[in-house]
Amino acid sequence: MLCSVTASLHTNSSLESTSSLSDDKSTDLNNVPEFKNINTNRLFLINDQVKLIVDLELFEQIQQESHGGWNKKMTEVPEKTIRVHRITEKGDVRIKFESDTSIRWTIYSFLLNKIDQKFESGESVLVNFDERVIKSCLKNNWDENYNKIVGQICKIISLKSNGDLLLNFNDTEYSMPRDLCYKILDPILDDNYSTANNLQESTKNAVDNFKKHGFENSKTIVNNTDQINIADYFVKKCSNGSLNKVKEVLEKFRYVLDEKSYGKTGLQASCYHGHLDIVNFLLNSGAQIDKTDLDGDTALHYACFGNQPEVVETLIKNNASLNCLNKNSCSPLHVAVNKQHVNCVRILVKYNCNTNIQDSYGDTPLHDIIGKKMTNEAIEIIDFLINSPELNFNLVNKRGFNIFHQACLKGNHIVTEKLLKKFPEVINIQKNDGYSALHLASLNGHKKIIECLLKAKVDLEMRTNRNQTALLLAISKFNFPIIEILVENYANVNAYDEDMDTGLHLISNETIYDKNSEKNSSPAKIKLSDLNKAIENLNQCEFISEVIETLPKEFKSNIRVIIAVYLIKNGANLYSRNKYNLSCLDFFKDEFTKKILIEYYSNLNCDINLSRLSLNYGLKSNESDRCKLCDEEPITVTFLPCNHKCVCIDCSIRIKKCLECHHVIKEKVDLNGTNLNFSKTEFSELLEKVKNMEEAQQCPICMERKKDTTFQCGHTVCNFCSKPLVNCHICREKIITKIRIYEN
Known part of the structure; x- marks a missing residue:
């Protein structure tokens, strides 16, 4: 299986950025000599049942070092039955709950181990790589001698009665709990091991075995050669590009044409290495062009993985299946796009491959490339895919993201701009949970994306299913540059969510409820890393910086007061109450702070940010603010419960369903909040009276x-x-x- 490809195809971040924003200071396994040949893919398999092997305190400490981050709900991990969902590119383990597979967390691999591992004397095992974990498990039994075997491969001498393992390393015995030892998976049997490594390791002993039968130094083939060794030798020669040897083998042993050596055929090996002469010879000899390996990969997959565009075109001209899928539902285009092999992508698109194929995660090739670094090759691939006449931008992956949502989630402004230019209608499309591209960019702090969306006239007042606007999401995540750019573009500072919490409620409450993940979320303290990042971002905010200059000295570093005053300056209602009848003042325990906010509100209530006012302030100034039916009158009516605004008061009379979301309208209100629910007859009579x-x-x-x-x-x-x-x-x-x- 091309798992080095498929592992990198699916490294999606969560919908909400809850992980630490600080740089990753954790140990890099690839930089440690003793461990460079061991990766997490060889310790765990997909769907393995695993358990946490440390206490919650150490669990939280290590996770906060950026191994996926820490969330208070991760305290449930020890209580649940958990399984491996996938392995990330960094080697961390993405786990899922057996009781609820929608809940997934990314956890440092050496905090976990498989349940009920069976060990035998004489086996080799890997000792846990993290000294802190070993110290935590050994407790009082730790001494400095154990440093010698941290992250080392040791041999089991015997199994002790208490379940511990007696290990031998450099002729020294060590007693180690079994939870700190890992069985290393056989790379040949391991579905998570890369194709390239499999291909190289699979045939390294084949030639030596075959020489024993005299084939290498003879023009004739001996009769007692076993079939397995011939297949190994044949695949090896296909891999090395030895056309004469390949022909010589096939002359005597025709059956090895489609035989496999460790799951790979000679055609697949030659395609990966780009030996076009051997590929043509094998195809002319009748090799099965679409034969798959153990993981469903065909010769075309191998050619794309090896970046062999000439081989790709040759296979297609010989009727290779252009859209064949492996066991992960990855097409050759998925492979070429993920590896950024632009010439292979060019050939595949030239021959009209399906650019909308979705893999096992529901991702199309364009979903995959969006999350990659924007190199020249990546941008060229993006142009190929976006300009494909068959591209369907409405396709969503299993997390509900279409390609536009994915671009905004990942902060890819290049793809965002290209999609808006080609498909402007995607700008306000919402997911099933109500999240739009604007919500995703605001939540994750992608300022460039917000600027692109504002330039394209995005609707700032779109609501999620929990009645959250983009501004409320930005406030809940302390994304101050996003808060400023939304407010400066006249986002509603008095918008409220399903709990009737306004932005002032969210910024004033030291305990924020994580409304973005669970309906009945428990309170979670804002992380220190988020606050530090927020303070750093304040330097980017011109108007918020002006607010800081006007504050008393003791409040110049209080980010809650700073943003509260900024919102008040832009028209936020200090006395607005949520469904629990609490105003933002109720969250401040300090009376002096309350007094300051009240003074600012009183002084600014009649003079809201005069420096920003103009003759056109508050007036509708562009076509998007005119009624979508008559295109003459300004939009003045809000539909409930969807909160969409799209028509004037005259046109609203005839409408039964919202023009944007097509939900049934239960109530209509004007700009002053007056209920407009009256019949057409009543309106006609009233209009007649006014006319008379x-x-x-x-x-x-x-x-x-x-x-x-x-x-x-x-x-x-x-x-x-x-x-x-x-x-x-x-x-x-x-x-x-x-x-x-x-x-x-």
Whole structure:
């Protein structure tokens, strides 16, 4: 299996960024000489049942070093039955709960071990690589001699009665708990081991075994050669590019054409190494072009993995299955895209491969490339895929992300701009949970993405299923540059979520409820790393920095007060109450802080950020703010419960379902919050009355100006029309006097 590919295909970060934002200071396993040939893929297999081998205190400490981060809900890990979901590129283990597979955490691999491992005397085992973990498990039995076997491969002498293992390392005996020892998986049987390593290791002894039968130094083949050794030798020569030897073997042993050596055929080996002459010879000899290895990979997969575009084109011209899938549902295009082999991608797209194929995670090739570093090759591949006429941008992976959501989640502004240019209609598409691209970018602090979306006229007031706006999500994550850019673009600072918590509630409450993960979440303290990152980001905020300058000295470093004052300056209601009847002031225990906020609110309530006001402040200034039906009047009506705004008051009368989400409208309110739920008949009657009243006040002659002059007969016209009249225009009586009417 091309697991070095498939492992890197699926390194998606969680929807909400809960891990530490600090640099990874943890131990890099690849930099340790004794451990460089051991990777986590050889310690754990997918779906292995595992357990935590340390206490919660050490668990939290190590996780906070950026091995996936720490979340308070991870305290449930020791109580649950957990299994391996996958291995990350860094070697950490992504685990899932057996009782609820939707809950997944990334955990440092050496905090885990498999349950009920069976050991036998004489076996080799790997000792846990982390000294802190070993000290924690050994407790009082630790001494400095154990440093010698940390991360080393030792041989089991015997199994002790208490379950511990007696190990031998450099002729010295050590007693070690079995939870600190790992059985190393056979790379040939290990589904997680890379194809390249398998291919190299699988045939290294084949030639020596085959020489015993005299084949290497003879032009004739001896009769007693066993089939396995011939297959090994044949695959080895295909891999090395020895065309004459390949021909010589096939002349005498035709059956080895499609035989496998450690799961790989000669065609697959030659495709990986790019030996085009051997590939053509094998195809002309009748090799099965779509034969798969143990993991479902075909010769075309191998050619893409080895970056052999000429071989790729040759295979396609010989009718290789262009969209074949391996056991992980990865197509050759997935492999070429993930490895950023641009020439292979060019050939595959040229021959109209399916660019919408989804792998076992629901990811298309474009999903995969979005999370990669944007090299020149990656950008060229992205252009190939986006410009594919068959590209379906509505396809979502198993986490509900389409390609536009994925780009905004990963902070890839290059893909975001390209998609907006080609498919502008994707900008406000929401996931099943209500999250849009704007929500994802705000939650994860991607400022460049926000700028792209604002430039494309994104709807700032879209709501998640929990009634959260992008601004509320940014506030909950202390993403201050995002808060500023949204507020400066007139996001509603008084928007509230399902608990009627406004931004002021969220920033004032020292204990924030993680509303982004579970409906009934328990309170979780904001992490110190998040606060430190927030303080650093304040330097990027021009308008928030201006607020800091106006604050008393004791509040210049209080980020909660800083943002609270900034929101108040931009119109936030200090006294707004949530569903628990609490205002933001109720979260501040310090009376002096309350006093400061009240003073700012009182002073600024009548003078909201005058420096930003203009003659057009608050006015609708672009086409997107006009009614989507008549395209004339400004948008003034909000539909409930979806909170979408798209029409004027006149057009809203005829609408039963929201134009954006197509949900049934239960209530309509205007800008002042007045309920507009009245029937069409009632509205028509009211409109008729208003019309009659207006007509009664109009001059009956010009039908333009208001009546303001009356005659002695009682009939009335405007002053302009009265001047030439000699007789009343209604009763024809001679006009004796003209009386002006003045309003109070």
